[in-house]
Amino acid sequence: MKPINVGLIGIGTVGGGTWTVLKRNADEIARRAGRPIRITAVADKNVELAKQVTGGEARVTDDAFSLVNDPEIDIIVELIGGYGVAKDVVLQSIANGKHVVTANKALLAVHGTEIFSAAQANGVMVAFEAAVAGGIPVIKALREGLSANRIEWAAGIINGTTNFILSEMRDKGLSFDDVLKEAQRLGYAEADPTFDIEGVDAAHKATLIASIAFGIPVQFDKAYVEGITKLEASDIKYAEQLGYRIKLLGIAKRRENGIELRVHPTLIPAKRLIANVEGAMNAVLVKGDAVGATMYYGKGAGAEPTASAVIADLVDVTRLATADAAHRVPHLAFQPDAMSNLPILPMSEIETGYYLRLRVEDKPGVLADVTRILADQAISIDAMLQREPEEGEGETDIIILTHVCKESAADTAIARIEALSAQKGKVKRIRLEELQ
Amino acid sequence: MKPINVGLIGIGTVGGGTWTVLKRNADEIARRAGRPIRITAVADKNVELAKQVTGGEARVTDDAFSLVNDPEIDIIVELIGGYGVAKDVVLQSIANGKHVVTANKALLAVHGTEIFSAAQANGVMVAFEAAVAGGIPVIKALREGLSANRIEWAAGIINGTTNFILSEMRDKGLSFDDVLKEAQRLGYAEADPTFDIEGVDAAHKATLIASIAFGIPVQFDKAYVEGITKLEASDIKYAEQLGYRIKLLGIAKRRENGIELRVHPTLIPAKRLIANVEGAMNAVLVKGDAVGATMYYGKGAGAEPTASAVIADLVDVTRLATADAAHRVPHLAFQPDAMSNLPILPMSEIETGYYLRLRVEDKPGVLADVTRILADQAISIDAMLQREPEEGEGETDIIILTHVCKESAADTAIARIEALSAQKGKVKRIRLEELQ
Numbered sequence: 026m027k028p029i030n031v032g033l034i035g036i037g038t039v040g041g042g043t044w045t046v047l048k049r050n051a052d053e054i055a056r057r058a059g060r061p062i063r064i065t066a067v068a069d070k071n072v073e074l075a076k077q078v079t080g081g082e083a084r085v086t087d088d089a090f091s092l093v094n095d096p097e098i099d100i101i102v103e104l105i106g107g108y109g110v111a112k113d114v115v116l117q118s119i120a121n122g123k124h125v126v127t128a129n130k131a132l133l134a135v136h137g138t139e140i141f142s143a144a145q146a147n148g149v150m151v152a153f154e155a156a157v158a159g160g161i162p163v164i165k166a167l168r169e170g171l172s173a174n175r176i177e178w179a180a181g182i183i184n185g186t187t188n189f190i191l192s193e194m195r196d197k198g199l200s201f202d203d204v205l206k207e208a209q210r211l212g213y214a215e216a217d218p219t220f221d222i223e224g225v226d227a228a229h230k231a232t233l234i235a236s237i238a239f240g241i242p243v244q245f246d247k248a249y250v251e252g253i254t255k256l257e258a259s260d261i262k263y264a265e266q267l268g269y270r271i272k273l274l275g276i277a278k279r280r281e282n283g284i285e286l287r288v289h290p291t292l293i294p295a296k297r298l299i300a301n302v303e304g305a306m307n308a309v310l311v312k313g314d315a316v317g318a319t320m321y322y323g324k325g326a327g328a329e330p331t332a333s334a335v336i337a338d339l340v341d342v343t344r345l346a347t348a349d350a351a352h353r354v355p356h357l358a359f360q361p362d363a364m365s366n367l368p369i370l371p372m373s374e375i376e377t378g379y380y381l382r383l384r385v386e387d388k389p390g391v392l393a394d395v396t397r398i399l400a401d402q403a404i405s406i407d408a409m410l411q412r413e414p415e416e417g418e419g420e421t422d423i424i425i426l427t428h429v430c431k432e433s434a435a436d437t438a439i440a441r442i443e444a445l446s447a448q449k450g451k452v453k454r455i456r457l458e459e460l461q
Numbered sequence: 462m463k464p465i466n467v468g469l470i471g472i473g474t475v476g477g478g479t480w481t482v483l484k485r486n487a488d489e490i491a492r493r494a495g496r497p498i499r500i501t502a503v504a505d506k507n508v509e510l511a512k513q514v515t516g517g518e519a520r521v522t523d524d525a526f527s528l529v530n531d532p533e534i535d536i537i538v539e540l541i542g543g544y545g546v547a548k549d550v551v552l553q554s555i556a557n558g559k560h561v562v563t564a565n566k567a568l569l570a571v572h573g574t575e576i577f578s579a580a581q582a583n584g585v586m587v588a589f590e591a592a593v594a595g596g597i598p599v600i601k602a603l604r605e606g607l608s609a610n611r612i613e614w615a616a617g618i619i620n621g622t623t624n625f626i627l628s629e630m631r632d633k634g635l636s637f638d639d640v641l642k643e644a645q646r647l648g649y650a651e652a653d654p655t656f657d658i659e660g661v662d663a664a665h666k667a668t669l670i671a672s673i674a675f676g677i678p679v680q681f682d683k684a685y686v687e688g689i690t691k692l693e694a695s696d697i698k699y700a701e702q703l704g705y706r707i708k709l710l711g712i713a714k715r716r717e718n719g720i721e722l723r724v725h726p727t728l729i730p731a732k733r734l735i736a737n738v739e740g741a742m743n744a745v746l747v748k749g750d751a752v753g754a755t756m757y758y759g760k761g762a763g764a765e766p767t768a769s770a771v772i773a774d775l776v777d778v779t780r781l782a783t784a785d786a787a788h789r790v791p792h793l794a795f796q797p798d799a800m801s802n803l804p805i806l807p808m809s810e811i812e813t814g815y816y817l818r819l820r821v822e823d824k825p826g827v828l829a830d831v832t833r834i835l836a837d838q839a840i841s842i843d844a845m846l847q848r849e850p851e852e853g854e855g856e857t858d859i860i861i862l863t864h865v866c867k868e869s870a871a872d873t874a875i876a877r878i879e880a881l882s883a884q885k886g887k888v889k890r891i892r893l894e895e896l897q
Contacts, residue, residue, distance in 0.1 A: 042751070046609055046610075046750075046751045047609075049611075049750075050609060050610065050611050050750070050751070053610075053611050054608065054609060056676060057608045057676075058608070124787070137792075137793075141792040141793065141797070142797070144792065145788065145792070145797055148785065148787045148788075149787055150787050150788075150792075151792060154606070160749075160751070160752035160753070160755065161606075161752075161755055162601075162602050162605070162606025162607065162755075165598075165601060165602070165605060165606045166598050166601070166602065166606070166757075167794065168790055168791075168793075168794040169598070169601060169773065169776070169777060169790055170590070170597075170598025170601045170602075170770075170773055171598065171769065171773065172490065172493045172494070172772070172773050172776040172777075172794070173482055173483075173486060173490060173768065173769045173770075173771075173772030173773050173775075173776065174482075174486065174489075174769055175485075175486050175489050180894060180896055235805075236793045236794075237793055237794040238794075239801055239803060240492060240493075240793060240794060240795030240799065240800050240801045241793075241800065241801050241802075241803055241805075242793075242800060243793075244805050247804075247805035248805070249808045249811075256891075257889070259818075259858070260816070260818060260889060260891060263816075263818065263846060263858070263860045264816060264891075266846060267816075267844055267846055267860065267862060269816075269862075269893065271891065274894065276894065278811075279803075280806060280810075280812070282803075282804075282806070282810075283803050283804045283805060283806040283810070284803050284804070284805050284806060285805075285806055285810075285811045285812075286805050286806075287808070287811060289891075289892055290891050290892070291891070291892050291893065291894050292814075292816050292862075292891055292892070292893035292894070293893070293894055293895075293896055294895060294896070297896055298734060298737060298738070298758060299896065301734060301737060302734070310896060313596075313769060314482075314485075314486070314765075315478070315482045315486070315596070315765040315766065315768055315769040315772075316595075316596035316597075316759060316760065316765070316766045316769035316770075317596070317759065317760050317765075317766055318759060318760075318896075319596065319597055319598075319757070319758060319759030319760075320756075320757075320758040320759065321602075321755070321756075321757060321758075322734060322755060322756040322757075322758070323752060323753065323754060323755030323756065324752065324753050324754075324755075329750075329751040329752070329753075330751065330752045330753055332609065332751055333607065333609045333610055333749060333751040333752035334606075334609075334752075335609075336608070336609030336751075337605065337606055337607065337608050337609050339609075340605070340608040340609065341605060341608075345787065345789060349584065351560070351584045351585055351586050351781065352581065352584075352586075353781060353789075354604055354605055355604075356573075356577040356580065356581070356586075356587060357573075357577065357604075357672045357673055357676060357677075357678075357679075358603065358604040358608070358672075358673040358674075358676060359676030361577070361578070361581055363676065364676050364677065364678060365675055365676045365677050366677075367675060367677055367715075367718075367719050367720050368683075368718075368719045368720070369671075369677075369680050369683035369684070369719060369720050369721075369722050370716060370718070370719040370720060370721055370722075372685045372723070374716075374718075374719070374721075375685075375714075375721045375723060376716070376721075378728075380696070380699075380700060380703075380705075380728050382695075382696060382699065408703055410699060410702060410703055422695070422699070424699045424703065426703060426705075426728075453693070453696060455692075455696060455700075455707065455725075455726050455727070455728055456725055456726070456727050456728070457705070457727065457728035457729070458616060458710065458712065458727050458728070458729055459729075459730060460616055460729055460730070460733055460735065460746060460754075461754075
């Protein structure tokens with residue numbers, strides 16, 4: 026089927042990631058979308074960079090509007106950022122009847138009402154999953170997945186830079202200034218980190234979340250915004266002693282007479298799952314009246330995580346422009362004629378780590394026998410625990426954690442251990458996954 | 462606009478929840494979907510129950526097929542469960558050109574290929590968000606939100622009963638049998654808990670996850686299924702000592718030559734977020750090549766959480782049947798002509814808890830002054846921490862956590878505390894949310 030043609034405007038971090046992922050997963054994405062998605066033209070001020078990234082596989086220009094006005098282009102991806110050219114690009118694309126995909130939270134939080142009205146009037150979509158929480162599909166969850174609910178509130182760790190800084194301040198007992206310098210060195214904070222550390226970036230995202238949760242117009246100017254620059258290490262320590270962690274939260278809460286929309290450092294009970302979201306990770310917790318609390322967790326920034334959201338929007342638009350309504354999303358995600366024939370593997374072929382509990386006579390040489398059996402099967406040991414036998418017990422438990430190996434190797438090793446005279450009964454085997 | 466007519470078959474726990482939530486949130490849902498969604502007929506063997514729940518607001522019958530064959534009904538919601546009548550109901554509804562929404566994981570994991578082919582051939586949708594992880598929109602996340610990714614693996618706590626049992630075994634050091642009895646008493650486990658504790662229910666869900674993640678046909682018969690009945694308290698304890706927790710995971714993993722599809726008790730590092738999902742909660746962790754790891758957390762069962770997913774599917778179907786393609790999902794979740802005019806509240810009106818750090822002279826009467834000021838503003842104290850002043854310091858920190866109050870009351874109290882001669886400088890104020 027004829028590819029859908031995309032014009033990519035801005036090939037910096039996220040734009041580069043979008044190019045890379047679309048190319049690497051072209052086949053997988055086409056099998057899902059129903060037709061290929063192809064970036065046919067790229068516009069960037071830095072033409073040399075654009076040429077280098079695209080390697081001659083797309084038309085490159087420094088004129089964004091040559092893409093916006095190109096009748097061959099179906100979708101414009103706007104990754105310039107800010108309120109200037111980006112706004113003109115988005116509005117002109119809409120006026121030209123093109124769908125728009127953007128990661129520009131600042132633009133939408135401030136000019137969303139104008140932009141969405143224009144899109145509505147021109148019969149095009151403005152998709153912006155990448156604008157909130159990077160690769161986490163939280164816009165989709167709120168707008169579609171939770172549509173049965175009266176949303177009561179949403180609270181999110183929606184700025185990775187500040188969460189990294191707060192995590193480091195807590196872990197290492199350092200001051201804000203020291204951690205900020207480290208974050209800049211590691212690339213977790215920008216040279217001018219104002220938008221992040223003063224809470225402005227989080228407030229842009231919270232503004233969008235509030236609108237989607239409650240059906241109110243975007244009103245960034247009404248948001249309360251307080252950053253983390255005045256937090257002291259002592260406050261983090263005192264909070265910890267009282268059973269709380271401090272996170273920069275974006276909060277949107279429904280009250281009877283209005284909506285609370287605010288971003289500020291917030292104490293939250295340490296036992297909440299969201300309190301344990303550390304480093305540059307993001308998470309959004311949403312309370313609906315029917316579903317209760319749900320949480321969405323993942324990387325909120327970075328080239329490929331954000332590209333993941335940009336491309337999900339491209340697939341959404343493509344599916345609508347391609348399939349009949351009833352088959353917009355294939356039942357099993359991939360088009361029925363593009364299913365995979367990868368077989369389900371038999372258990373002997375799977376690979377995992379193992380917890381093995383042995384019950385052995387407490388005598389010399391047993392451990393040597395067991396470790397030799399494991400070595401014979403090329404199974405390496407990750408950790409071991411031997412319980413002290415109680416007085417006169419004569420038997421004890423040995424616990425072995427193995428590195429990843431084939432289940433067939435584990436089967437053989439277990440059978441051989443069970444054949445040892447020192448082993449009493451069966452070996453208890455529980456599989457182990459690092460989930461990294 | 463003309464309502465979309467739904468026939469509800471099966472008005473047990475989830476069916477009752479669906480009725481309740483659709484009725485309670487009718488306005489909110491119509492504002493999102495673009496038209497009212499109305500259950501016009503209900504079929505259940507227990508006609509009396511159905512009459513009681515619906516209170517005369519829908520036609521009630523014990524004949525499911527009178528709904529399936531009713532030309533006035535647009536969508537059939539199948540909540541019978543199992544492979545028998547449910548299968549006939551689903552296939553006949555499809556043949557009659559009706560869309561189907563179902564929570565029936567067993568039916569789809571076993572007969573999905575036949576059902577999805579029929580739906581494809583008849584131009585209707587079979588939506589099944591409620592079949593996996595209850596109210597958590599994880600099908601939508603996998604099928605749409607992560608469509609840019611080559612999925613590497615998914616691992617989920619997708620059975621609440623077993624997670625409740627494992628959490629209790631760990632917390633209380635009890636045996637499987639003892640906790641199972643408690644779970645049955647509390648309603649977390651059914652009288653015949655076999656499907657849950659033997660891992661069958663989780664395997665149905667893992668089968669669907671694997672299909673959607675990798676685009677393979679549903680193949681429940683090839684899944685490896687091991688439950689939690691043989692887990693001993695000692696294994697949970699040893700795992701803990703080694704830094705791991707044991708969870709019943711459904712795992713779908715892509716390997717070069719095939720797919721691993723397995724359900725079994727699994728050790729996972731205690732520091733992973735998913736290891737801290739306790740009680741009857743569910744969570745699914747998905748690893749994509751672009752986005753990295755994302756996690757989806759919430760209630761995986763229960764009347765209203767599952768109804769939340771059923772109704773989200775109804776909204777999905779309704780939006781497709783209602784709007785032009787470009788406006789299937791409104792930009793801000795609600796139809797542009799159905800936005801709310803709830804204002805954003807000024808900060809003085811918000812309600813939250815507070816962490817207050819005072820720096821005071823270490824002398825008698827200070828605490829009495831402070832607590833009286835708080836009491837005057839009707840602010841009640843949740844916890845307090847006073848640091849021992851160091852030798853000769855003469856000043857100390859007092860930390861106060863307050864219950865929820867109005868920000869204006871906190872402002873007044875803080876101003877009055879700062880006016881005390883014993884208070885040195887500003888009071889440090891950080892807001893506090895319980896997020897419950």
